[in-house]
Amino acid sequence: MLKYIIRRLLHMIPVILIISIVIFGIVKMAPGDPVGTNLDPKATAEQRAAERARLGLDKPLPVQYWNWLTRSVKGDFGDSYIYKKPVSDVVPNFIWNTFLLNVVDFILAFLISIPIGIICAVKQYSKTDNFWTVFSIIGISMPSFFFGLLLIYIFSVKLNAFPINGMVTPGKNATGWAHIKDVMHHIFLPALVLVIGSMASLVRYTRTSMLEVINQDYIRTARSKGLSEKVVIYKHAFRNALIPIMTIIGFWIPGLFSGAVILETTFVWPGIGNVMMDAISARDYNLIMALNMFFALLTLLGNLLADIGYALVDPRIKVE
Amino acid sequence: MGNLLEVQDLRTYFYTDDGVVKAVDGVNFSVEAGKTIGIVGESGCGKSITAMSILRLIPDPPGKIVSGKIMFNGEDLTKVSDEKIRHIRGNDISMIFQEPMTSLNPVFTVGFQIMEALMLHQNLDESEARKKAIEMLKLVGIPRAEKIVDEYPHQLSGGMRQRVMIAMAVSCQPKLLIADEPTTALDVTIQAQILELMNDLKNKLNTSIMLITHDLGVVAEMSDHVVVMYSGKIVEDAPVDELFKNPRHPYTIGLMNSIPSLIEEGKRLESISGSVPNPLYLPKGCYFHPRCKFATDECRKGQPSLREIAPGHKVSCFRAEEVTK
Amino acid sequence: MTEKNIKNKTENKAPNKSNGLDSKEIKEEEQVILTPWKLVLRKFKKNKVAVAGMIIFSIMVFLALFAPILTPYDPYTMDFSQVNQPPSKAHLMGTDELGRDYLTRILYGGRVSMQVGLFAVIIEIIIGALVGGLAGYYGGWVDNLLMRIVEIFMAFPFLPIAITISAVIGPEVAPEKRMYIMMFIIGLLSWGGLARMIRGQILSLREQEFIQAAKALGIRDSRIIWKHLIPNTLGYIIVSATLGMAGAIMSEAGLSFLGLGVTPPVPTWGNLVQNARDIYVLKNRVWLWLPPGVAIFFAVMSINLFGDGLRDAIDPKSK
Numbered sequence: 001m002l003k004y005i006i007r008r009l010l011h012m013i014p015v016i017l018i019i020s021i022v023i024f025g026i027v028k029m030a031p032g033d034p035v036g037t038n039l040d041p042k043a044t045a046e047q048r049a050a051e052r053a054r055l056g057l058d059k060p061l062p063v064q065y066w067n068w069l070t071r072s073v074k075g076d077f078g079d080s081y082i083y084k085k086p087v088s089d090v091v092p093n094f095i096w097n098t099f100l101l102n103v104v105d106f107i108l109a110f111l112i113s114i115p116i117g118i119i120c121a122v123k124q125y126s127k128t129d130n131f132w133t134v135f136s137i138i139g140i141s142m143p144s145f146f147f148g149l150l151l152i153y154i155f156s157v158k159l160n161a162f163p164i165n166g167m168v169t170p171g172k173n174a175t176g177w178a179h180i181k182d183v184m185h186h187i188f189l190p191a192l193v194l195v196i197g198s199m200a201s202l203v204r205y206t207r208t209s210m211l212e213v214i215n216q217d218y219i220r221t222a223r224s225k226g227l228s229e230k231v232v233i234y235k236h237a238f239r240n241a242l243i244p245i246m247t248i249i250g251f252w253i254p255g256l257f258s259g260a261v262i263l264e265t266t267f268v269w270p271g272i273g274n275v276m277m278d279a280i281s282a283r284d285y286n287l288i289m290a291l292n293m294f295f296a297l298l299t300l301l302g303n304l305l306a307d308i309g310y311a312l313v314d315p316r317i318k319v320e
Numbered sequence: 321m322g323n324l325l326e327v328q329d330l331r332t333y334f335y336t337d338d339g340v341v342k343a344v345d346g347v348n349f350s351v352e353a354g355k356t357i358g359i360v361g362e363s364g365c366g367k368s369i370t371a372m373s374i375l376r377l378i379p380d381p382p383g384k385i386v387s388g389k390i391m392f393n394g395e396d397l398t399k400v401s402d403e404k405i406r407h408i409r410g411n412d413i414s415m416i417f418q419e420p421m422t423s424l425n426p427v428f429t430v431g432f433q434i435m436e437a438l439m440l441h442q443n444l445d446e447s448e449a450r451k452k453a454i455e456m457l458k459l460v461g462i463p464r465a466e467k468i469v470d471e472y473p474h475q476l477s478g479g480m481r482q483r484v485m486i487a488m489a490v491s492c493q494p495k496l497l498i499a500d501e502p503t504t505a506l507d508v509t510i511q512a513q514i515l516e517l518m519n520d521l522k523n524k525l526n527t528s529i530m531l532i533t534h535d536l537g538v539v540a541e542m543s544d545h546v547v548v549m550y551s552g553k554i555v556e557d558a559p560v561d562e563l564f565k566n567p568r569h570p571y572t573i574g575l576m577n578s579i580p581s582l583i584e585e586g587k588r589l590e591s592i593s594g595s596v597p598n599p600l601y602l603p604k605g606c607y608f609h610p611r612c613k614f615a616t617d618e619c620r621k622g623q624p625s626l627r628e629i630a631p632g633h634k635v636s637c638f639r640a641e642e643v644t645k
Numbered sequence: 646m647t648e649k650n651i652k653n654k655t656e657n658k659a660p661n662k663s664n665g666l667d668s669k670e671i672k673e674e675e676q677v678i679l680t681p682w683k684l685v686l687r688k689f690k691k692n693k694v695a696v697a698g699m700i701i702f703s704i705m706v707f708l709a710l711f712a713p714i715l716t717p718y719d720p721y722t723m724d725f726s727q728v729n730q731p732p733s734k735a736h737l738m739g740t741d742e743l744g745r746d747y748l749t750r751i752l753y754g755g756r757v758s759m760q761v762g763l764f765a766v767i768i769e770i771i772i773g774a775l776v777g778g779l780a781g782y783y784g785g786w787v788d789n790l791l792m793r794i795v796e797i798f799m800a801f802p803f804l805p806i807a808i809t810i811s812a813v814i815g816p817e818v819a820p821e822k823r824m825y826i827m828m829f830i831i832g833l834l835s836w837g838g839l840a841r842m843i844r845g846q847i848l849s850l851r852e853q854e855f856i857q858a859a860k861a862l863g864i865r866d867s868r869i870i871w872k873h874l875i876p877n878t879l880g881y882i883i884v885s886a887t888l889g890m891a892g893a894i895m896s897e898a899g900l901s902f903l904g905l906g907v908t909p910p911v912p913t914w915g916n917l918v919q920n921a922r923d924i925y926v927l928k929n930r931v932w933l934w935l936p937p938g939v940a941i942f943f944a945v946m947s948i949n950l951f952g953d954g955l956r957d958a959i960d961p962k963s964k
Binding site: 225 | 406
């Protein structure tokens with residue numbers, strides 16, 4: 001298994017390199033002079049040239065790319081224009097905020113969806129199943145930003161039950177338990193949007209997976225041995241249905257650090273997705289490149305974890 | 321020896337969107353203790369459904385045991401509680417299936433799957449069950465049982481998997497073993513080994529066997545008594561020698577004539593013309609009459625029932641006395 | 646064979662073999678033989694929800710296509726005397742901050758949103774089917790190379806890259822042109838999944854005997870691909886296209902909501918909902934953001950229902 005992981009990681013390197021070239025290329029295609037943004041508009045030509053040299057922008061593109069790449073690997077992504085600090089200082093805080101939101105989604109979504117999915121499969125076409133089918137269709141068809149706006153309108157604006165946006169009440173500076181309550185108050189609506197979206201696909205996925213398993217011959221064998229229906233469904237069937245679900249879990253884990261840009265923007269949640277939007281708006285190229293690389297890396301790790309998860313639960317898979 | 325199992329007028333129907341499928345439509349037969357009964361017929365004649373009805377393994381919906389009795393140990397299996405039938409499954413009556421490749425759970429070890437029945441029905445703890453499981457694997461002729469017990473089904477061949485299925489089924493020493501086409505998916509040489517194993521176990525453990533198959537050769541070799549099914553009904557019921565010497569139903573005769581024999585040279589293989597009727601559109605009168613050489617008006621109008629034409633030999637045909645090979 | 650000969654041949658049909666069945670059974674034997682597509686159609690029609698989805702979507706397409714006829718207004722004409730009016734008889738959906746009739750904006754927005762969705766999917770299919778088909782059919786190094794490329798494309802996180810590209814292209818680009826750019830961005834970033842699926846399909850079809858028979862008969866590769874393999878994957882392509890269109894509409898809506906998709910004054914449902922990012926509008930001018938949001942929802946949902954129903958109908962294992 002370890003050999004497999006190492007092989008996959010090595011395999012990822014050329015992919016990451018190509019992605020980095022593409023990202024670098026895209027960002028460099030942006031019109032406008034990045035030097036001008038940092039300086040006083042009244043700067044002289046020499047000052048501009050000096051700044052350009054300082055930022056390494058006078059060198060040919062491949063060299064610039066190489067410099068950026070080698071520095072990035074060491075953790076130096078340059079300075080963020082917005083925050084006037086190194087990117088590596090700025091980003092971690094926001095990642096934690098995103099992680100918090102995603103973890104709430106992850107835990108709730110799985111805890112609720114899997115039992116429901118199992119029941120829907122066992123009682124196929126019953127009223128319960130039909131209800132959740134409708135729920136799933138609505139859930140995956142509803143744009144997250146629109147749903148978020150609706151919830152804000154109903155619960156924040158009209159009912160005043162939850163704050164409109166943000167993670168903490170501005171100016172509150174609470175600590176300890178009061179702070180936690182404040183955050184929980186703020187996290188409720190965005191988490192609700194995320195959880196419902198996740199449930200829509202997870203319930204469906206679990207149901208499909210269980211249905212495929214329930215009709216297999218070995219389930220009939222289990223029943224013919226005299227095992228109770230509970231054991232047949234929750235042990236024999238579910239253990240097999242778990243296999244594809246593990247791939248989802250595997251994929252999701254790196255995703256915990258990746259913020260949904262649209263959702264965080266809608267709720268002004270101070271996470272990594274929101275920062276991405278800010279960086280784009282402000283043309284903060286260092287931040288933009290670093291964040292894109294980060295998200296791409298998370299996707300690749302997700303693929304790897306999904307495959308590992310699969311191999312862990314399915315004894316038929318041999319990883320070499 | 322008395323009757324271990326008596327099936328009385330069993331009817332199992334399937335209610336589908338396209339109509340009612342009468343998979344088993346009035347079936348009567350009995351199984352004697354310590355004997356092997358063969359149930360023969362083509363695909364779709366209802367033999368598997370009959371077997372599954374005994375253990376109440378019919379998926380409901382869309383299937384249902386509509387009427388009839390299955391008497392075992394003085395109780396009607398169609399009416400006992402769910403708990404009771406689960407107690408009987410794998411314990412008093414066991415079943416093995418046709419596809420060894422898919423009948424074992426791929427994520428549990430072979431040993432675990434055998435141990436489950438033992439721990440459930442015989443209240444053994446894990447280590448005792450494991451010992452017994454290894455014993456069972458040896459009993460069914462699996463070499464290196466101590467290693468195999470921890471392996472997964474996909475690591476074994478088809479023949480080995482079927483042996484594991486048999487081990488699982490006989491582990492609690494059932495009185496009746498139902499084998500639904502146990503060798504159809506296996507190579508001919510393996511087939512012979514498995515059948516021999518089953519016979520062996522029958523003698524050792526005094527288990528009755530209900531062998532379901534479409535292969536007359538297997539039937540001739542293994543059974544003491546034979547029941548021939550067609551379109552959900554029994555058409556002939558006789559001791560094995562009598563059946564092969566003196567078949568009296570046109571369908572049985574047709575089946576036997578369609579087997580190439582190494583002994584009779586030069587005779588053309590006869591096939592039964594037509595095909596098995598669509599269970600949704602069964603013919604009026606005797607279900608077999610459209611394909612029957614001997615059919616008369618009487619056959620087209622009414623349905624015959626099983627009647628005894630010789631001791632122990634029952635046939636469901638209006639013209640049984642005149643029908644010959 | 647000349648036409649005359651063919652005609653003669655069909656007229657010399659042999660009479661039906663009688664095999665002792667009485668008339669009732671013969672009728673049953675003459676059941677209509679359904680072609681695979683007819684079977685799909687029949688299964689689909691039984692699925693009422695899917696049919697409903699198809700109808701709803703057709704209505705929306707109709708409204709979008711005939712928008713110019715259905716509304717007397719033009720989506721760009723501003724009328725500063727009628728700024729921010731709630732719905733009334735004159736303006737059924739009210740007006741926006743520049744006095745434009747909102748119902749018109751929504752209808753035309755539908756045209757843009759659905760066009761972007763449609764063309765993005767067409768791009769996806771063309772690239773995806775080509776790559777997947779070639780990879781699956783030729784195997785070997787072609788397959789390896791193409792699948793590496795797919796892997797790289799699929800590693801790009803959709804939204805971050807899409808907004809980066811969109812921002813890089815800059816606000817200099819005319820809003821009308823942006824529509825086409827969005828089609829390309831969405832299409833180019835989304836074809837990977839389809840390529841993989843088609844490759845898988847072709848790989849399994851390739852080993853089936855009818856393809857081996859074709860090869861044994863000496864039929865050219867291109868003909869095998871065109872006449873034998875692609876029709877068998879067509880079902881999956883159609884389903885992917887349908888569901889892909891729903892996704893493309895969602896993506897465009899999201900990007901436009903962020904201001905990085907199609908930009909005003911060109912209306913799209915996404916950038917119409919964008920109005921609600923202003924809390925005041927969210928609270929007091931519900932007519933500005935609720936209808937376009939609902940429109941996105943209904944469009945995506947109806948396509949999903951239709952696509953799901955289509956998928957079930959094409960699946961040979963379903964009833």
